[in-house]
Amino acid sequence: MTRKIKPKGFMPKVTSMMLTTALLGQVLASSVYAGDTLPYTGESAKGVNQPYQHGYTAAQILNWTPESDIYGELLRAHVPLQPRNEAFAATQAYPELNPDTQLFTMSGDYGNAFFDSTPYTNEFSQYLFNYWQYTDYYSYWHGMASAGVPEELYDPSKEWTEKYFEFGILNIPNPAYTNAAHKNGVKSIANIFFSDNDRGPQTYKQMLIQDENGNFPVAEKLAEMAEYYNYDGYFFNQEEVARGVAPEDIPSYKKFMKYLRDQGLYVQWYDSTINTTGKIQYQNEFNGLNSPFVQDSILGRVSDSIFLNYVWNHNMLRDSRDHAISLGLDPLETVFAGVEGGHDKFGRWKQSYDLRNNLDENGQPMNSIATLGADFTHNALDEEMGDGSTNHRAEDEYQWMTFVRDRAWWSGPNQDPTNARRNATANLSDVYASGANWDGIAAYLTERSVIDGSNFATSFNTGHGLQYYLNGAVSNDKEWSNINIQDIPVTWQWWMDSQGSKLSVDFDYGPTYEIGARYNYDAIGAFKGGSSLVVNGTLSADNFLRLYKTDLSVNAQSKLELTYNKPSTDDASSLRVGLIFQDAPENVVYVNVPNSGKRTAGWETVSLDLNAYQGKTIAAFGLSFDPNHTTIENYQMNIGQIRITDGSAIVPDAPTGFHITKALTNTDELVVAWDMKDYSEVKQYNIYENGAFVGGVYDSTFYIKSLQQRSGELSIRAVGADGTESEAAVLPYNLNTAVQDIDVKFQSNGDAIVSWKKPKKSKGNDSIQLTLETEYTNEPFTKTLQIKNSKPSAKLTGLPTNGEHYVLNIAVGDHAPVTYTGKLADLQVTPYSKDKVTVKDGKYTLALPDLEDWYKIYVYENGVACEFGVTYVTQKFPYIIRGRTKLSELTFTPSSSNSSLKVVIEDYAGNQATTILR
Numbered sequence: 001m002t003r004k005i006k007p008k009g010f011m012p013k014v015t016s017m018m019l020t021t022a023l024l025g026q027v028l029a030s031s032v033y034a035g036d037t038l039p040y041t042g043e044s045a046k047g048v049n050q051p052y053q054h055g056y057t058a059a060q061i062l063n064w065t066p067e068s069d070i071y072g073e074l075l076r077a078h079v080p081l082q083p084r085n086e087a088f089a090a091t092q093a094y095p096e097l098n099p100d101t102q103l104f105t106m107s108g109d110y111g112n113a114f115f116d117s118t119p120y121t122n123e124f125s126q127y128l129f130n131y132w133q134y135t136d137y138y139s140y141w142h143g144m145a146s147a148g149v150p151e152e153l154y155d156p157s158k159e160w161t162e163k164y165f166e167f168g169i170l171n172i173p174n175p176a177y178t179n180a181a182h183k184n185g186v187k188s189i190a191n192i193f194f195s196d197n198d199r200g201p202q203t204y205k206q207m208l209i210q211d212e213n214g215n216f217p218v219a220e221k222l223a224e225m226a227e228y229y230n231y232d233g234y235f236f237n238q239e240e241v242a243r244g245v246a247p248e249d250i251p252s253y254k255k256f257m258k259y260l261r262d263q264g265l266y267v268q269w270y271d272s273t274i275n276t277t278g279k280i281q282y283q284n285e286f287n288g289l290n291s292p293f294v295q296d297s298i299l300g301r302v303s304d305s306i307f308l309n310y311v312w313n314h315n316m317l318r319d320s321r322d323h324a325i326s327l328g329l330d331p332l333e334t335v336f337a338g339v340e341g342g343h344d345k346f347g348r349w350k351q352s353y354d355l356r357n358n359l360d361e362n363g364q365p366m367n368s369i370a371t372l373g374a375d376f377t378h379n380a381l382d383e384e385m386g387d388g389s390t391n392h393r394a395e396d397e398y399q400w401m402t403f404v405r406d407r408a409w410w411s412g413p414n415q416d417p418t419n420a421r422r423n424a425t426a427n428l429s430d431v432y433a434s435g436a437n438w439d440g441i442a443a444y445l446t447e448r449s450v451i452d453g454s455n456f457a458t459s460f461n462t463g464h465g466l467q468y469y470l471n472g473a474v475s476n477d478k479e480w481s482n483i484n485i486q487d488i489p490v491t492w493q494w495w496m497d498s499q500g501s502k503l504s505v506d507f508d509y510g511p512t513y514e515i516g517a518r519y520n521y522d523a524i525g526a527f528k529g530g531s532s533l534v535v536n537g538t539l540s541a542d543n544f545l546r547l548y549k550t551d552l553s554v555n556a557q558s559k560l561e562l563t564y565n566k567p568s569t570d571d572a573s574s575l576r577v578g579l580i581f582q583d584a585p586e587n588v589v590y591v592n593v594p595n596s597g598k599r600t601a602g603w604e605t606v607s608l609d610l611n612a613y614q615g616k617t618i619a620a621f622g623l624s625f626d627p628n629h630t631t632i633e634n635y636q637m638n639i640g641q642i643r644i645t646d647g648s649a650i651v652p653d654a655p656t657g658f659h660i661t662k663a664l665t666n667t668d669e670l671v672v673a674w675d676m677k678d679y680s681e682v683k684q685y686n687i688y689e690n691g692a693f694v695g696g697v698y699d700s701t702f703y704i705k706s707l708q709q710r711s712g713e714l715s716i717r718a719v720g721a722d723g724t725e726s727e728a729a730v731l732p733y734n735l736n737t738a739v740q741d742i743d744v745k746f747q748s749n750g751d752a753i754v755s756w757k758k759p760k761k762s763k764g765n766d767s768i769q770l771t772l773e774t775e776y777t778n779e780p781f782t783k784t785l786q787i788k789n790s791k792p793s794a795k796l797t798g799l800p801t802n803g804e805h806y807v808l809n810i811a812v813g814d815h816a817p818v819t820y821t822g823k824l825a826d827l828q829v830t831p832y833s834k835d836k837v838t839v840k841d842g843k844y845t846l847a848l849p850d851l852e853d854w855y856k857i858y859v860y861e862n863g864v865a866c867e868f869g870v871t872y873v874t875q876k877f878p879y880i881i882r883g884r885t886k887l888s889e890l891t892f893t894p895s896s897s898n899s900s901l902k903v904v905i906e907d908y909a910g911n912q913a914t915t916i917l918r
Contacts, residue, residue: 037111037127037379038156038391043478044123046116047705048667049821051075053117055144055168058206059850061221066228070147070776070805074671075119077178077188077230079698080679082450084185085551090585091620092446093417093492096363099446100332102136104268104307104370106191106235107341109174110481111379112142114163115151119176120482120695122705124509125394127378127402128463128481129177130489131410132184133549134445137266139189139235141372143171143198146883148852150908161872166883169193169202170222173231179698180463180483185450187232187266190222195239197871200883201848201890204238204245208252216256223263233266235307238273242888245278254293254302267303269293271338282309286320286335286367294334295327307370308338314357321366335367341409342376354437355444365444377405384432396466396479397514401431403507404518407493408433412440417447417492430518447491449549455649456552457723458487459641465530466512468693472527472565472603472640475693480530485684485696487529491549491620500541503625508534508638522567527603527640532565536636539627544578544588546622547642551582553617555646558610562593563641566600571632573597576624577608582617589613590624596637597628603640610644618644645722652682652718652726660714661701662807662819665735666742668707674716674729676700684719688728691715710735737761739810739818746825750801754808755793759815766813770794774824775805801827803853803909826909832857834915837903844917845891846880849905855882858904861894868892879906 039045046052051071056064066072087099109117110126129138145154146168153165171191173181178188194204207218222234236257238245245253261267274281275292283290286306296302308320317337324331337358360366373379381402382390392398404415408428412420413435420440428435463486468476494505506515510525521536535545560577575596578588591608625637657675664670672687676699687694687702690712694704696719715728740757747753754770770785781804787794803826811817829851836847846857857880859866865878868889880890894901901917 036160037108037113037116038394039113039116040121040123040394044121046118046121047669047703049662049664049669049703050118050121050705051703052115053144053172053174054147054149056170056172057146057166057168057202058218059848060147060168060852061170061207061218061225062209064221064225065778068776068778072228072776074701074703075175076228076699077173077175077182078676078679078700079179079182079230081182081187081232082185085449085452085549087446088549088551088582088585088619091549091580093420093442093495094446097444097446098332098364101365101445102332102336102368103134103441103445104137104139104305104336104368105135105374106139106141106370106372107375108142108379109140109177110483111375114145114154117144117174119174120480120484120697122478122480123394124396124464124466124479124481125399126464126481127375128483128486129180129375130406130462130486131441132181132186132489133447133449133491134410134441135184135186136448137187137189137233137268138173138177138181139191139268140171140173140177141191143167143191143193148908164870164881164884167199169199169207172225172229175229176482176484176697178229178231180486182230183450184488185448189233189235189266189268190226190231191235191237193237193239195237196242196887200871200881201885201887202883203240203243203887204253205249206848208249208256210252216259219256219259222260223265226265233268233304234260235268235270236303237270239270239280240887241280244280245273247276247278250275250278251299254296254299257293258299258302261301261303268305268307268336269303270307271309282311284309284311285316286323286331288323291323291327295329305334305336305368307336308367310338310340310353312337312357317358317366318360324367331367332365333368336370337367339369339371341371341373342380355439358444369441369444371441374409377409378402381405381432396512400514400516400519404428404431404516405433408435408440409438410441411493412442413438415494416496417442418495430516447549449491449551451488451548451550451552453721454553454555454558454646455644455722456548456550457641457643457645457721458548459526459528459723460490460507460531460533460639461485461487461526461529462489462507462531465526466509467525468530469510469526469528470693474525475691480695482695482697484698485529488548490533490547492546495546495622497544497546498541501538503535503537503539503543503545503635505545506534507531521636524565524567524638527563527565533639534636535623535625535639536568536634539573539625539632539635542624542626544622544624546578546620548622549620550618552644554610554613554615556611556614557646557648558614559645560591560608560610561605561641561643561645562608562639563603563605564593564596564600565603565638565640566596566598566636567638568599568634568636570599571597571635572628572630573632573635574624574626574628575637576626578622578624579613579618580620581613582619585619588624605641641723643723649720649722649724650681651724652677652720654727655685655716655718655729658714658716658729658731660731660733660816663733663735663738663816664820665738665740665818666820668710668735670704670707670714670733671701672704672714672716672731673701677718681720682718683721686717686719686725688715688717689713707735738815739812742808742810742818742820744808744820744822750799750825750827752796752799752825753793754796754810756810758792759812768794769811769817770796771809771811772796772799772806774800775807775821777804799824801825803907826853826907826911829854829905829907829911829913831913832903832905832915834917837917842897843891843893844901846903847890851905851907853907853909854905855908856880856906858906859892860900860902860904862899866892
C-alpha cells in the first residue's frame with residue numbers, strides 16, 4: 001500500500017532497503033512499521049568529508065579493491081570476535097532454559113539511513129542497540145544506495161515509492177556496530193538481497209557469473225571484503241518473485257554459498273525459494289523443499305542455517321525440528337523461527353508470531369529464533385503515536401520512550417527479565433505499547449557474557465549521550481553517538497530482587513535529558529561517558545540489583561573500585577556490592593561500602609578489597625540498596641563506574657605515530673592516524689582536543705567532524721583492559737597559520753583553477769606546492785605543481801575528466817599541507833556496448849552496463865523514445881532508470897523489424913553517448 005506523507009515526515013519502512021516477505025500472501029512493504037532515518041540537520045548534519053557507507057551492486061563487488069572503495073580505510077572494523085563464557089544455568093534469569101537456543105537479529109545500524117550511515121556522529125537520538133547479551137548474530141537489513149549515487153537524487157520529503165536511485169544488493173555492516181558486536185562475542189553479518197521491486201533490474205544472475213575454471217569471482221570478492229572489513233558472514237534473501245531462481249541455476253547458487261561457508265564465513269538462507277523449481281513460495285517451516293539450501297544431497301553442507309518465514313504454528317515448528325534431526329542437523333544451530341518485529345504495531349502480534357508455539361512439551365525452544373526489525377521500538381514510535389508525519393524518533397525529548405519500548409521487547413512488558421512473559425496489566429500506554437501478546441526475548445533466550453579473566457571495567461556508557469563526561473565533569477557539551485565505545489551492556493534490564501517495593505532503575509544522561517513521567521529522579525549525568533546508572537524511589541526493603549553475568553577469577557590482589565554519587569539526603573541506608581560465586585551461586589556475599597548512606601558532594605570512589613575471596617570465581621555480581629529496617633522516601637543513588645582489577649592488566653604505553661593525515665581548513669575537519677596496538681594490549685583509543693573529549697575507537701585512524709578551536713593540542717590515549725588510560729601522545733596544531741579558503745573551479749575542458757588565501761606567516765619567497773591525487777582507484781592519477789608565491793592561485797591542466805574523487809594538498813613553504821577534496825570535471829561517458837544486447841526471436845534484451853556512473857538509458861525506435869515501467873508505480877518513463885526500471889522491461893520487441901534502433905546512455909553528470917543498434 002502507498003501512504004502519502006508530509007515533507008520531512010516520518011516514512012514507513014517499506015523501501016528499497018527492506019527485507020520483504022510473503023506474509024499471508026502480502027509483501028512486507030504493507031506490514032512493517034518502521035521508518036527511514038531522515039538526514040540530520042544543523043550541527044548534527046553529516047560533515048562535508050564525513051565517511052559514510054554505501055551499497056554494492058554485483059558489478060561493484062566484482063571490481064572491489066580496498067583502494068577503490070569510498071572511505072574504505074575509515075570504515076573498517078578491527079575488534080576481534082571475543083569468546084563467550086561457558087553457560088552457567090545457576091545465574092540465568094530462567095535457569096531451566098536451554099542456553100543452546102540462538103538468536104539471529106536483523107536490525108538497523110543507527111537506524112535506516114540512505115546516505116548518512118556513519119560510524120559515529122554528534123546526534124544523541126540515533127538508534128543504539130543495547131542487548132548484545134541475547135544475540136548471537138546481528139545482521140543489517142536496511143540496505144544503502146550504491147556507490148556513486150549523487151545525494152541530490154534523494155528527496156527526504158518523497159515517499160518510498162519515489163526514490164529514483166539505485167540500491168545495492170549488498171549491505172555490509174557498519175564498522176562501529178561490528179566492533180560493538182565483536183566486543184560482546186556476536187557475529188556481524190552482511191546482507192545480500194534480491195527483490196523485483198527493491199533492486200530494480202539487478203538479479204542474482206549478475207552475482208553468479210563464473211570464470212573459465214568454474215569459480216565465482218563475486219564470491220571470492222565477498223570473502224575478501226569480509227576479511228578486510230572484519231565481518232563474519234552473509235545473509236541471503238533471494239526474493240525475485242516474478243523471476244525466482246531458474247532451476248538450472250540452483251546448483252550454482254548452492255555452490256556460491258558453499259564457497260563462502262568453506263572460507264569460514266557464516267551463511268544463512270532466507271526461506272523464500274523452493275529448491276526444485278526455484279520459484280518463490282515461502283514454506284514457513286524447514287522441510288524437504290528448502291532444506292537442500294542448507295544441506296544438499298550432493299554438495300553436502302551449503303549454508304549454516306535458515307531463517308524461516310513468519311507464518312508458522314506449533315506443528316510446523318515441531319516438524320522443522322524433526323526434519324533437521326532426520327538430516328543429522330542440530331535444529332538449534334540450523335533452524336531459526338522468524339519473527340517480524342513491529343507487525344501490527346507493538347505488542348499486538350498475530351498468533352503465528354507467538355513463540356510459545358516453538359516450545360516443546362518440556363517448555364524448551366525446539367528451534368532457534370530470528371527477528372527482523374527489532375529497531376521498530378525506536379523507528380516506529382511516530383506511527384504508533386498516531387502521527388506518521390512527525391519525526392519524534394529523531395528528537396531527544398522522546399528517546400526515553402524508545403528506551404522503555406526497547407526494554408519491553410527484550411526483557412518483557414514487566415521490564416524484568418526474570419518475569420519476561422506477557423502481561424496485559426503492564427502499563428506501557430505512556431510509550432504507546434502493550435504487553436498483552438508479547439513475551440520478551442528473555443523468556444526464550446538465555447543471557448550470554450564475555451566478561452572473564454580477572455579485570456573488568458564499566459562506566460555504564462550506552463554508546464551515546466547529550467554530553468561527554470570525564471571524572472564527573474562535562475568534557476564536551478555536544479551530543480553524540482558512537483557505539484564503538486559502548487561499554488558491555490548491563491546483563492539484565494532490570495533484575496531487581498526485593499521483599500518490598502522495588503526501586504526504579506534507568507540510565508541517567510544528565511540535566512538536559514527528558515526522563516518522562518514514569519521516572520522521578522534528579523538527572524545528574526555520567527561519571528565517564530554519556531550515562532550513569534541511577535536507582536531511585538521509596539526504599540523500604542533491601543533491593544538487590546543484579547548487573548553482570550561473569551566468569552571473573554579472584555586472587556590476593558583483587559579489588560573492586562566503585563564510583564557513586566548520592567544526591568538524596570543523609571539516611572540510614574547502606575550500599576553493598578553483592579558477589580555471587582560459582583561454587584555457591586545460591587548465596588549472595590555482600591561487601592559493604594562505608595558511609596554510603598550519606599549524601600555526597602559529587603562523585604566518590606571507594607576501593608573494596610576482595611582478597612578474602614581469593615581462589616573463587618565471580619559468576620555474577622550486582623549492588624544492594626538496604627534501608628536497614630527503615631523506610632526512605634526519594635532515595636537516589638547513581639553508579640558511575642565499577643572496576644574489578646588485580647593489577648595484571650597492562651597499562652598501555654602512550655600511542656606512537658600520532659599525526660594529521662588530512663587538515664581540511666575550509667570546514668575545520670581533520671583526519672588523524674596513529675600506530676595501532678594489538679587488542680590484547682589496547683581496547684580503545686581516546687582522542688582529545690585541548691583536553692576535551694572528541695571520540696574513541698579501536699582503530700588506527702579517526703575522523704574529527706568539527707574542531708572547536710582552530711589551534712591548540714590534539715592528544716590521544718590508549719585504554720587498557722581495566723579502563724586505565726595511558727599517558728597522552730600530544731600533537732600541536734594551528735589552522736590559523738595554514739592555507740585558508742581553498743576554492744577549485746573547473747573550466748569547460750576539465751582544467752582546474754585553484755585559489756586560496758595565504759597563511760598569515762608565509763614569506764614572500766615561499767614556494768607553493770599543489771598535489772592533486774585521485775582517490776578510491778586502483779590506478780591513481782597524480783599531478784604536482786610547484787609555483788612561486790606570487791599570487792594565491794594556480795591552474796592545473798591535463799587532469800582526467802571522468803568525475804573521479806580527488807584530494808588536493810597545498811603546502812606553502814615549511815607550513816604543513818592542508819587538504820581540499822572534491823570531484824574532477826565529468827565530461828565524458830562511455831557508450832553503451834553492443835555486446836550487452838542480446839537478440840532472440842525478434843526480442844531485444846539489454847544487459848546492465850558495467851559503468852560506475854551511468855544513470856539513464858534511452859532507447860529510440862525511428863527517433864521515438866521507448867517507454868519503460870518502473871517498480872512500485874504504474875507510470876512509465878521514456879528511459880531506463882538505474883535501480884528502478886523493472887527487470888522484465890529490459891526485454892522489448894520493436895514494432896517493426898525494419899525500424900531503426902539506437903541506445904543513448906547518460907551518466908549522473910548529464911553526459912550522453914549514442915550507440916546505433918541497427
